[in-house]
Amino acid sequence: MAKFDLNDSGVVVIVGSGAGGGTLGNELAQKGMKVVILEAGPRVENHEFINDEWDSFAQLAWSDMRTTSGSWRVAKDFPNLPAWIVKAVGGSTTHWAGASLRFDEHEFKTRSTYGGIPGANLLDWPITLAEMKPYYAKAEDKMGVTRTNGIPGLPGNNNFKVLEAGARKVGYKTVHTGNMAINSEPRDGRGSCQQIGFCFQGCKSGAKWSTLYTEIPKGEATGNLEVRPNSMVIKIEHDQSGKVTGVVYADESGAMQRQKARVVAVAGNSIESPRLLLNSASNMFPDGLANSSGQVGRNYMRHMTGSVYASFEKSVHMYRGTTMAGIIRDESRNDPSRGFVGGYEMETLSIGLPFMAAFLNPGAWGRSFTSAMEGYPRMAGMWLVGEDMPQETNRVTLDPKAKDKFGMPVASVHFDDHPNDLAMRAHAYKQGAAVYEAVGATVTYPTPPYPSTHNLGTNRMSEKARDGVVNKYGQTHDIKNLFISDGSQFTSGAACNPTLTIVSLAIRQADHIAGAMQRKEI
Amino acid sequence: MREVDRRSKYDRRVFLKGAATAVPTVAIATSAGLTISDAWADDATTLTPATLKTLVKMARDIYPHDFLADSYYITAVKPWDGKAVKDPAIKSLINDGVIRLDQEATDRHKIPYVQVPWEADRVALLQRIEQTAFFQKVRGDLVVSLYNQKEVWPKFGYEGSSAEYGGYLKRGFADIDWLPKA
Numbered sequence: 281m282a283k284f285d286l287n288d289s290g291v292v293v294i295v296g297s298g299a300g301g302g303t304l305g306n307e308l309a310q311k312g313m314k315v316v317i318l319e320a321g322p323r324v325e326n327h328e329f330i331n332d333e334w335d336s337f338a339q340l341a342w343s344d345m346r347t348t349s350g351s352w353r354v355a356k357d358f359p360n361l362p363a364w365i366v367k368a369v370g371g372s373t374t375h376w377a378g379a380s381l382r383f384d385e386h387e388f389k390t391r392s393t394y395g396g397i398p399g400a401n402l403l404d405w406p407i408t409l410a411e412m413k414p415y416y417a418k419a420e421d422k423m424g425v426t427r428t429n430g431i432p433g434l435p436g437n438n439n440f441k442v443l444e445a446g447a448r449k450v451g452y453k454t455v456h457t458g459n460m461a462i463n464s465e466p467r468d469g470r471g472s473c474q475q476i477g478f479c480f481q482g483c484k485s486g487a488k489w490s491t492l493y494t495e496i497p498k499g500e501a502t503g504n505l506e507v508r509p510n511s512m513v514i515k516i517e518h519d520q521s522g523k524v525t526g527v528v529y530a531d532e533s534g535a536m537q538r539q540k541a542r543v544v545a546v547a548g549n550s551i552e553s554p555r556l557l558l559n560s561a562s563n564m565f566p567d568g569l570a571n572s573s574g575q576v577g578r579n580y581m582r583h584m585t586g587s588v589y590a591s592f593e594k595s596v597h598m599y600r601g602t603t604m605a606g607i608i609r610d611e612s613r614n615d616p617s618r619g620f621v622g623g624y625e626m627e628t629l630s631i632g633l634p635f636m637a638a639f640l641n642p643g644a645w646g647r648s649f650t651s652a653m654e655g656y657p658r659m660a661g662m663w664l665v666g667e668d669m670p671q672e673t674n675r676v677t678l679d680p681k682a683k684d685k686f687g688m689p690v691a692s693v694h695f696d697d698h699p700n701d702l703a704m705r706a707h708a709y710k711q712g713a714a715v716y717e718a719v720g721a722t723v724t725y726p727t728p729p730y731p732s733t734h735n736l737g738t739n740r741m742s743e744k745a746r747d748g749v750v751n752k753y754g755q756t757h758d759i760k761n762l763f764i765s766d767g768s769q770f771t772s773g774a775a776c777n778p779t780l781t782i783v784s785l786a787i788r789q790a791d792h793i794a795g796a797m798q799r800k801e802i
Numbered sequence: 803m804r805e806v807d808r809r810s811k812y813d814r815r816v817f818l819k820g821a822a823t824a825v826p827t828v829a830i831a832t833s834a835g836l837t838i839s840d841a842w843a844d845d846a847t848t849l850t851p852a853t854l855k856t857l858v859k860m861a862r863d864i865y866p867h868d869f870l871a872d873s874y875y876i877t878a879v880k881p882w883d884g885k886a887v888k889d890p891a892i893k894s895l896i897n898d899g900v901i902r903l904d905q906e907a908t909d910r911h912k913i914p915y916v917q918v919p920w921e922a923d924r925v926a927l928l929q930r931i932e933q934t935a936f937f938q939k940v941r942g943d944l945v946v947s948l949y950n951q952k953e954v955w956p957k958f959g960y961e962g963s964s965a966e967y968g969g970y971l972k973r974g975f976a977d978i979d980w981l982p983k984a
Contacts (some may be wrong), residue, residue: 288864331963437817437970438978445981448904474969482967595803599960601975637949641906645864645941646925653949657806719981765882 284316286539291316292793293527293541295513298371299782300766301547302491303422305507306499307790313797315505316539317496318511320548321367326493327483329374333634335601336481340374342367346551347679347692349759353728355695357642362693363582364414364731365549365707372549374482377604378427378460378489378625381776384411386614387622387667393614393663394621399698400669405771405781406464406743406752408578415784421784423489424468433457437601439628442592442660442719447608447626449718450711454609456633458627461489461779462602468494475601477630487635501520511537514688516544516560516762518784524569524762530686543793543802545754547765547786550580550735554676554768555691557739557749570739570756570764574582575748579670579740580693581773582732586664586703586718587629588712589640590721591655598630606652611711612666612775613646617732621704623775627714631661639730652725660716664708665734667775669698676738734778739768753792754785761802765789804974824836829936831864841877846961848893856900857882859916861944863924867957878947879940899936 284291292308297319305317321342327630330336337343341364348355348362355362366372386393388405396402420428427433434457436444447455455790460484463472464483473487482587486493499505510532517538518524546553554577554780558568568576608626615623631639633656640652674696678689698706744756754769756762765786767778774781843851857879858872887891900915906927907915916978918924931937948954964970 309854331965334946423814435976437975441976441978449982473971474965475975476965478964485969516854525911582918595805595957595959596978597803597806599963600970600973631957633955634946634950637945643941647866650866651918652863653958654869 281500282314282503284314284506284559286537287691288314289526289540290314290542290545291540292545293318293539294545294547294764294765295321295527296371296547296552297491297496297507298547298766299373299376299491299543300367300780300786302373302495302767303372303783303786304545304547304790305505306495308794309499309502309504309788311790311794312504313794315499315506316528316537316541317505317507318513318539319369319371319507319509321369321509323369323507323509324482326482326484326486326490329484331476331478331481332482333632335360336478340368340482341365342343344684345682345690347682347690348694349692350674350695353642354694354731355734358731361731363549363551363696363735364733365735369496369507370490372495373490374492375480375733376630376779377479377777378462378602379463379604379607379777380420380423380780381625382461382776383409383412383776383781384612387772387774388412397621397669397700399671400674400700403740403747404669404740404786406741410463412781412784412788415767418782419780419784422787423668423780426458426460426462426464427456427782428459429617431467432464434460434605436604437475437605438577438596439598439601439630439660440606442478442596443606443628443715444610444628445663446719450714452608452610452715453802455606455782455793457606458604459644460602460604470494473602477601477603479603488495494577506784507547512686513548513556514559514686516546518569518759518764519566522759524566524759533637543761543763543797545763545765545789547794549766550738550768551676551691551693553764553766554738555678558678559688562663565758570749570758570762573742573746573748573760575740577738578675579674580669580674580676580695580735581670581728581737581770582623582695583734583736583773584664584666584668584704584708585729585734586705586709587727588664588716588724588728590660590707590713590724591652592658592720593658593722595657596660597627597657599632603630604663606629607780608715612710618707620662620707622667622700624664624704624708625775626708626715627663627665629661629663640725640727642728652723655723662712662715664702664705664712665775665777666708667773669689670697670737670740670772678706700743734767735774735775736767736770736778739764741771754789755792763793803977803979806956806961808957808959846883849883849896852901853897854883856903856914856916857896857940859924860903860928860940861948862942863928864944865948866921867913869957870954872950874951878944881947895936895939897959899931899934902934902936903927903931924974957980
């Protein structure tokens with residue numbers, strides 16, 4: 281495995297090792313670039329993962345202090361936990377459920393398609409679906425997505441069978457076990473899904489794609505990639521010409537180190553990435569790096585989410601098998617006659633008893649709550665995930681008071697639902713309940729959004745420098761050797777889960793960075 | 803369909819190892835058919851037995867599950883004694899909270915909270931203190947300390963960790979048999 285010198289100014293430094301950073305690191309290493317990935321969390325291998333929700337949360341979750349504000353319920357119920365994401369090598373690809381869906385064409389063109397929506401800061405992406413298609417194909421092959429590349433779908437579990445039967449009864453057409461980056465048969469040196477459940481707690485069998493045991497070891501095997509765990513980047517530095525020169529990070533012992541770099545790519549997820557740019561403010565860039573537009577940290581999106589759980593007369597045991605076991609896609613179209621623009625997906629979801637207690641209706645108590653809990657083995661569940669509106673005021677800023685253990689201001693996340701988000705959620709709750717009632721649900725529970733897992737948009741892509749932070753390659757408009765490589769690039773969120781698009785963008789970005797380096801442009 | 807055995811899996815031989823192993827022991831006592839005497843609260847060091855018993859009643863009224871014996875609620879609230887030892891602020895939060903709750907009970911029923919006979923009347927008292935830091939802290943802790951007891955899971959039909967059994971591939975992940983034909 282490679283080991284690069286702190287003073288090696290020829291390396292590409294990537295901050296974060298998840299879907300964006302881990303993929304970019306491997307892609308560049310395969311092309312012969314020297315890469316150092318700095319990961320804030322520890323390296324926890326998949327055999328060490330724990331089939332226990334709270335123990336796993338302690339093992340993997342990003343639980344460092346954050347603050348919240350706004351009218352979203354998360355700010356009240358989980359004021360210091362705006363997001364449920366991971367601090368470990370592999371990032372949130374250890375925790376994700378595996379849903380790998382492509383954007384629709386219109387989802388790259390929201391401003392032109394939806395028009396002017398009051399309060400929404402809509403903008404077309406500077407790229408199109410046609411430009412993305414070859415990269416989506418590469419990502420699907422890399423990740424082994426079911427129902428692509430001749431890979432069969434996964435078998436449906438009990439939770440899916442309930443969803444499917446209900447969906448057919450209400451007339452939905454596109455219902456299947458999903459496009460999942462979970463092996464339905466052995467592939468790429470990894471075995472097939474054992475229906476363990478606990479996808480959110482890290483896949484112990486390795487059937488689910490995670491950069492932890494795919495991209496990262498492949499990159500390391502080239503001799504061009506070094507991953508440094510427990511390395512929290514606190515500042516990006518630049519020279520007098522405005523080019524970035526390296527990063528300062530706290531190593532495992534807490535000591536500050538300076539890693540020089542030819543290129544820096546930030547992939548710390550949509551809360552930490554803007555925080556790092558803002559915390560890197562200097563005399564030359566007093567509002568933070570790459571922030572001439574003022575858009576760094578703005579347009580924070582988290583998807584319109586919510587869940588519907590339903591209890592039946594007889595057992596379901598929804599927790600058996602894959603967490604996200606299937607999907608209804610009929611509502612993902614853009615059909616403003618429903619009372620909102622954009623669409624949403626309906627995907628099975630299950631959580632264990634401990635998390636059901638924590639998330640079904642946070643703060644609730646008494647017989648109505650315990651009656652619901654006692655229905656646990658007879659419950660089916662789905663997650664509703666849809667496009668939310670980018671709003672300038674939904675924003676990651678630096679908390680004026682709270683600081684981390686290195687003295688750096690922590691991220692503060694402000695979020696208010698847009699009226700379009702509320703209309704979509706109301707529709708989704710109604711449709712979700714209808715699916716379950718069609719097959720005999722005795723009670724349904726419209727469950728509020730969990731702390732955010734899809735954090736997007738805070739360093740968005742734009743054609744013009746004044747409208748966003750990065751160009752169509754994730755290169756910042758202001759600093760040509762500084763890139764953003766995670767979901768914070770998203771100009772809009774689309775209805776579907778974001779990981780496939782993050783990975784596709786990272787593959788595309790690697791081509792661009794390698795070309796620009798070879799041409800000595802950066 | 804493979805149903806979940808709701809009986810406790812815990813071996814009665816483990817019982818009587820002593821109060822130091824408080825967590826499963828109390829639960830085992832019940833599943834072994836043994837009566838829990840009031841003595842469980844007597845080894846508390848900081849909170850009084852009366853305070854702990856009030857917390858147990860309060861825990862049951864917050865999350866009432868009639869199929870759970872007191873032992874599970876005792877397991878859930880007993881750690882407050884240890885926390886009160888370490889942190890005087892916790893000690894006064896709990897003690898003052900219980901005094902306030904008993905005061906509400908005395909004002910309305912002329913008896914302490916634990917003696918108010920109907921759950922609905924006790925719940926009405928809890929609703930009066932629902933916004934206090936004491937109630938919020940006890941409820942917020944309880945939602946984990948009750949539902950995260952592995953001994954409780956089978957009673958809710960939840961099987962917990964599955965990887966060591968090879969997952970559910972051959973153990974009923976798709977065994978539902980009552981759905982109408984699509």
